[in-house]
Amino acid sequence: MSAVAENDALLRVSALHALLYCERLFYLEEVEEIRLADASVYAGRTLHEELAKEEGEEQRSFFLTSEKFGLTGKMDAVRHRNGNWVVYEHKRGKPLLRKGEEPQAWESDIIQATAYSLLLEEHLQRELEEARIRYHGQNITVIIPLSAENREKVFASIQKARELRAVTNRPPVCDSSKKCLKCSLAPVCLPEEERLARSREWEPIRLFPPEIEGAALHITGHQSRIGRSGEAFKLEEGSEPARKIPSGDIHSITIHGNAQVSTQTLHLCADKGIHLHWFSSGGTHLGSFSPGPGPVQRRIRQYQALTDPGMCLKLARRTVLAKVESQLRFLLRSTRGGKRSERVEAGIGEIRSLLKTVPKAEGVDALRGIEGSAAQTYFDLLPDILNEDIPEELTPSGRSRRPPKDRFNAILSFGYSMLYRAVLESILAVELEPAFGYLHTPRSSAHPLVMDVIELFRVPVWDIVAVSSINRKQWNIENDFAVTKEKVWLSDEGRKKAIILFERRMQDKWKHPVLDYSLSWQRTMELEVRLLEKEWTDTPGLFAQARLR
Numbered sequence: 001m002s003a004v005a006e007n008d009a010l011l012r013v014s015a016l017h018a019l020l021y022c023e024r025l026f027y028l029e030e031v032e033e034i035r036l037a038d039a040s041v042y043a044g045r046t047l048h049e050e051l052a053k054e055e056g057e058e059q060r061s062f063f064l065t066s067e068k069f070g071l072t073g074k075m076d077a078v079r080h081r082n083g084n085w086v087v088y089e090h091k092r093g094k095p096l097l098r099k100g101e102e103p104q105a106w107e108s109d110i111i112q113a114t115a116y117s118l119l120l121e122e123h124l125q126r127e128l129e130e131a132r133i134r135y136h137g138q139n140i141t142v143i144i145p146l147s148a149e150n151r152e153k154v155f156a157s158i159q160k161a162r163e164l165r166a167v168t169n170r171p172p173v174c175d176s177s178k179k180c181l182k183c184s185l186a187p188v189c190l191p192e193e194e195r196l197a198r199s200r201e202w203e204p205i206r207l208f209p210p211e212i213e214g215a216a217l218h219i220t221g222h223q224s225r226i227g228r229s230g231e232a233f234k235l236e237e238g239s240e241p242a243r244k245i246p247s248g249d250i251h252s253i254t255i256h257g258n259a260q261v262s263t264q265t266l267h268l269c270a271d272k273g274i275h276l277h278w279f280s281s282g283g284t285h286l287g288s289f290s291p292g293p294g295p296v297q298r299r300i301r302q303y304q305a306l307t308d309p310g311m312c313l314k315l316a317r318r319t320v321l322a323k324v325e326s327q328l329r330f331l332l333r334s335t336r337g338g339k340r341s342e343r344v345e346a347g348i349g350e351i352r353s354l355l356k357t358v359p360k361a362e363g364v365d366a367l368r369g370i371e372g373s374a375a376q377t378y379f380d381l382l383p384d385i386l387n388e389d390i391p392e393e394l395t396p397s398g399r400s401r402r403p404p405k406d407r408f409n410a411i412l413s414f415g416y417s418m419l420y421r422a423v424l425e426s427i428l429a430v431e432l433e434p435a436f437g438y439l440h441t442p443r444s445s446a447h448p449l450v451m452d453v454i455e456l457f458r459v460p461v462w463d464i465v466a467v468s469s470i471n472r473k474q475w476n477i478e479n480d481f482a483v484t485k486e487k488v489w490l491s492d493e494g495r496k497k498a499i500i501l502f503e504r505r506m507q508d509k510w511k512h513p514v515l516d517y518s519l520s521w522q523r524t525m526e527l528e529v530r531l532l533e534k535e536w537t538d539t540p541g542l543f544a545q546a547r548l549r
């Protein structure tokens with residue numbers, strides 16, 4: 001083996017283990033730097049902590065590095081046996097058991113134990129004869145001879161790892177669904193969705209978690225202050241006693257208005273990967289804090305894909321189709337069962353005609369025009385789906401955005417700003433660049449990619465909720481709104497009400513019609529962003545396919 005090149009970062013021995021398990025797993029972890037700890041990863045860590053307590057500090061793990069092999073790693077334990085040193089690896093699972101044969105170590109475990117032994121040999125300047133792997137699932141220890149064959153396998157793996165590090169495309173998903181079932185990166189890799197994209201006959205198993213852990217913390221009081229107390233956030237709101245909120249219970253913090261945030265809070269957010277967002281009282285997004293530098297490979301692929309006009313047109317077409325079809329279905333659903341007025345029939349007919357023009361649109365500008373015309377007809381028809389007995393003050397007159405001119409539009413606008421925050425978070429979770437989109441033109445006040453993806457969710461996540469809450473008379477026309485001559489905002493009370501409605505909707509589960517499994521709307525947003533990335537990273541075809549039933 002030649003000495004590692006100066007700029008060639010050392011390989012972790014555990015990364016070779018991942019490589020032998022699945023090349024794509026290696027790539028996601030080592031090149032894209034995505035690491036998620038699932039239950040089995042935590043179980044492995046617990047095993048090592050328990051062993052360390054049992055065995056005492058002197059027999060614990062050793063951390064060694066070799067420039068010659070380009071390897072670094074922490075072996076579980078080193079012991080003296082039969083006059084020589086032996087590397088011990090501890091595994092929670094079982095060895096490979098074949099009928100009529102002695103238990104054997106798994107190939108990835110053999111490579112790992114041999115690689116650690118190479119590091120130890122170099123460190124001790126003496127040749128070792130064997131390594132041992134203890135499988136705690138069956139209390140079996142398997143001896144690994146440090147043969148020429150096993151050493152060659154390590155060198156070949158190092159070579160493969162270096163080759164994979166040099167490419168910008170992810171390796172394909174592995175052939176075995178069984179491996180994916182145990183893989184901590186399945187929610188990022190989406191192997192079952194990839195198999196479905198390749199063959200529509202495939203029936204995907206849900207490996208994508210149906211819900212996001214933790215809650216979104218919203219701070220609406222202007223006098224509020226959020227600080228840190230150990231591993232918890234400390235929230236002080238007016239004269240109320242301070243509340244401690246464990247950081248593990250929170251996935252994001254949103255400040256509406258002028259609440260104060262301490263530097264220590266930002267440090268805790270950075271440490272725990274919690275996003276922080278600031279909105280004005282009127283719902284304008286002011287900025288966000290997202291921990292971490294972001295992965296370069298994924299951003300390069302995104303830039304390459306979204307500078308291709310053909311790719312942008314394809315994605316824009318699908319997005320406009322999904323949005324306008326959702327608007328149409330919502331109107332049809334809301335006027336089902338009664339006699340539709342001529343106005344509604346005419347509007348529905350108009351939207352249907354516009355939909356037919358989407359596949360033929362020759363450019364993104366044409367699609368924006370179609371989307372704008374459909375939106376105008378849709379908003380003109382919204383008063384027709386409100387109950388007749390709602391107060392006149394809640395009836396909209398078309399769509400007014402900046403600023404909203406009536407109560408209905410104030411509800412819509414505030415909900416859309418919540419939606420903006422939720423979609424932005426999904427984009428940040430997938431670590432795409434929100435400023436680089438395919439449909440909306442760049443403008444200073446909003447990230448184009450957020451504005452693009454949001455189009456898939458306006459109707460199902462907020463329009464439906466806004467209309468049904470008005471029809472159920474959940475709004476108080478006096479207390480929930482701040483009305484001036486030029487504009488209408490939600491009052492503090494109104495904002496709290498909207499936040500509750502919105503967060504409830506985000507937790508609502510629905511069945512994805514293409515993937516055929518249930519998940520919350522919050523999870524659906526992240527899934528769609530991951531499927532969007534697949535359009536240029538893996539097999540395309542699943543992004544923006546979901547529709548309201």
Ligand code: SF4
Nearest residue numbers: 022025174180183189
């Ligand atoms: S989910 Fe499957 S294909 Fe994806 S990285 Fe894991 S093992 Fe490989």
